[in-house]
Amino acid sequence: MTTTTTETTGRAARPNANDPRAALARLRAGFERDPNPSIEARRRHLDALERMVMRHKDAITRAITADFGGRSAHETLIAEIFLTVEGVRYAKANLAKWMAPERRKPGLAYQPAKVSVHYQPKGVVGIISPWNYPVQLALAPLTGALAAGNRALLKPSELTPETSALLSRIVADTFSDDLVSVVTGGVQLAVDFSHLSFDHLVFTGSTHVGRLVMKAAADNLVPVTLELGGKSPTILHDSYPLEKAAETIALGKWFNAGQTCIAPDYLLVPEGRVEPLIRALEAAIRKSYPTLRDNPDYTSIVNTRHRERLGALLADAGDKGARVIEVNPAGERFEGTNKLPPTLVTQVDDGMLLMQEEIFGPVLPIVPYARLEDALRYVAERPRPLALYYFDDDARRVERVIERSLSGGVAINACLLQCCVDDAPFGGIGPSGMGAYHGHEGFLTFSHAKTVFHQAKLNAAPLLAPPYGRAIEVLMKLLLRG
Ligand code: NAD
Numbered sequence: 001m002t003t004t005t006t007e008t009t010g011r012a013a014r015p016n017a018n019d020p021r022a023a024l025a026r027l028r029a030g031f032e033r034d035p036n037p038s039i040e041a042r043r044r045h046l047d048a049l050e051r052m053v054m055r056h057k058d059a060i061t062r063a064i065t066a067d068f069g070g071r072s073a074h075e076t077l078i079a080e081i082f083l084t085v086e087g088v089r090y091a092k093a094n095l096a097k098w099m100a101p102e103r104r105k106p107g108l109a110y111q112p113a114k115v116s117v118h119y120q121p122k123g124v125v126g127i128i129s130p131w132n133y134p135v136q137l138a139l140a141p142l143t144g145a146l147a148a149g150n151r152a153l154l155k156p157s158e159l160t161p162e163t164s165a166l167l168s169r170i171v172a173d174t175f176s177d178d179l180v181s182v183v184t185g186g187v188q189l190a191v192d193f194s195h196l197s198f199d200h201l202v203f204t205g206s207t208h209v210g211r212l213v214m215k216a217a218a219d220n221l222v223p224v225t226l227e228l229g230g231k232s233p234t235i236l237h238d239s240y241p242l243e244k245a246a247e248t249i250a251l252g253k254w255f256n257a258g259q260t261c262i263a264p265d266y267l268l269v270p271e272g273r274v275e276p277l278i279r280a281l282e283a284a285i286r287k288s289y290p291t292l293r294d295n296p297d298y299t300s301i302v303n304t305r306h307r308e309r310l311g312a313l314l315a316d317a318g319d320k321g322a323r324v325i326e327v328n329p330a331g332e333r334f335e336g337t338n339k340l341p342p343t344l345v346t347q348v349d350d351g352m353l354l355m356q357e358e359i360f361g362p363v364l365p366i367v368p369y370a371r372l373e374d375a376l377r378y379v380a381e382r383p384r385p386l387a388l389y390y391f392d393d394d395a396r397r398v399e400r401v402i403e404r405s406l407s408g409g410v411a412i413n414a415c416l417l418q419c420c421v422d423d424a425p426f427g428g429i430g431p432s433g434m435g436a437y438h439g440h441e442g443f444l445t446f447s448h449a450k451t452v453f454h455q456a457k458l459n460a461a462p463l464l465a466p467p468y469g470r471a472i473e474v475l476m477k478l479l480l481r482g
Pocket of ligand 1 (some may be wrong): 127129130131132133137142155156157158179186187191194204206207209210212213226227228229230260261262358360386428432433
């Protein structure tokens with residue numbers, strides 16, 4: 001058995017930690033030695049992954065906090081540790097069901113053959129991950145890849161170097177280098193990585209880079225799963241209680257300071273309710289974050305470049321006539337930090353960069369609408385988003401919104417939670433992504449669904465062979481009857 005997991009500690013990251021070609025060669029050789037690990041082996045791999053995360057949860061929290069210059073430890077516990085471990089446990093619990101070949105019907109023409117679909121590992125999966133949830137977004141795809149019996153090579157983000165280095169070390173401590181490896185490095189390494197001939201490539205990141213990754217993968221016809229971003233709308237119906245909506249939206253928006261791919265990007269609010277909603281959001285923010293600067297619950301922007309990018313979006317909106325409302329409950333100053341206070345923006349229009357680019361930070365524009373139809377049209381006229389949130393208790397209207405809108409996922413009267421459920425796929429549509437993973441869909445994404453046709457001893461196949469004559473004509477007539 002070559003698919004070993006090792007349990008030593010204190011080892012440094014592997015030599016060649018930045019040579020993806022060499023790392024892939026080792027993984028490929030491992031796959032060729034053992035192309036279809038047993039259920040017991042897969043369970044061992046998933047056990048090892050779970051233990052790795054649990055054993056190093058404090059180190060992970062410290063590394064992410066250092067990389068962000070302040071990331072809520074509780075948000076790390078929820079979004080990096082809990083979600084990852086829960087996904088691994090769900091995969092272990094369902095593995096036998098997922099791996100079992102499925103019987104299919106051969107249809108009248110091919111009776112009495114037996115037909116089944118076998119789910120086989122594809123080989124080596126490449127995983128490119130972003131900085132915003134640097135552990136979960138590396139290890140959740142790995143969970144699906146290992147459950148499906150693959151080997152994997154990870155390329156975490158260069159913007160969270162401490163976390164990437166830690167991942168590299170703990171993966172080297174946990175898995176043999178022919179099963180899972182991590183390579184670290186900057187954009188050039190990422191570009192080289194995306195050109196390698198993986199058997200599947202998962203990319204989580206921006207839509208812009210997603211396009212480049214898909215082009216690179218096309219050279220080797222590598223199938224891709226693209227988990228991208230975009231502007232996720234949140235629609236509030238006139239009848240929904242404002243305070244309740246504001247508290248839910250505040251949690252979804254300012255978790256990780258808005259640096260979440262499925263965070264509400266902008267709000268669509270009935271015309272007469274914009275001002276009351278602003279007051280309700282301000283109250284919700286003050287309740288959650290009485291202070292910001294040294295408040296460990298309020299996460300920092302990941303680096304100065306991103307803080308300046310957000311500052312430029314706000315300046316552009318302000319210059320073009322928007323009203324910018326900074327919510328700074330304790331009236332603090334933020335020099336020397338990358339913290340950016342929760343900020344609401346009204347009087348926005350399409351000419352502002354804020355309404356063109358994904359915000360990916362604690363800034364929330366509010367767009368008024370007259371009728372629900374107008375709000376739905378506003379969403380439909382724009383690129384298909386990763387998430388859509390709708391606040392309403394009327395079942396028929398909710399159904400209409402779900403049916404009329406296209407987005408990766410939807411949450412009703414909630415934010416973010418659609419992505420946390422293990423028993424449902426997670427993925428985008430159009431510019432917000434392609435393909436899905438999590439749970440069973442993750443297993444399917446990383447498996448090859450192989451049809452096996454098992455011919456019966458007695459069968460009608462000879463009738464299909466030339467020289468054609470009366471028998472095939474009678475058979476076709478029979479089969480083509482309505
Ligand atoms: P990014 O696209 O800049 O980088 C993501 C990864 O791609 C990094 O590991 C980076 O090194 C690598 N990369 C950079 N240039 C590359 C290239 N030319 N070729 C190949 N790889 C390259 O994204 P980011 O700033 O790290 O993350 C933010 C974006 O990710 C946002 O748009 C957000 O919405 C999106 N996101 C999506 C999801 C999702 O699940 N759909 C989750 C988190 C973040």
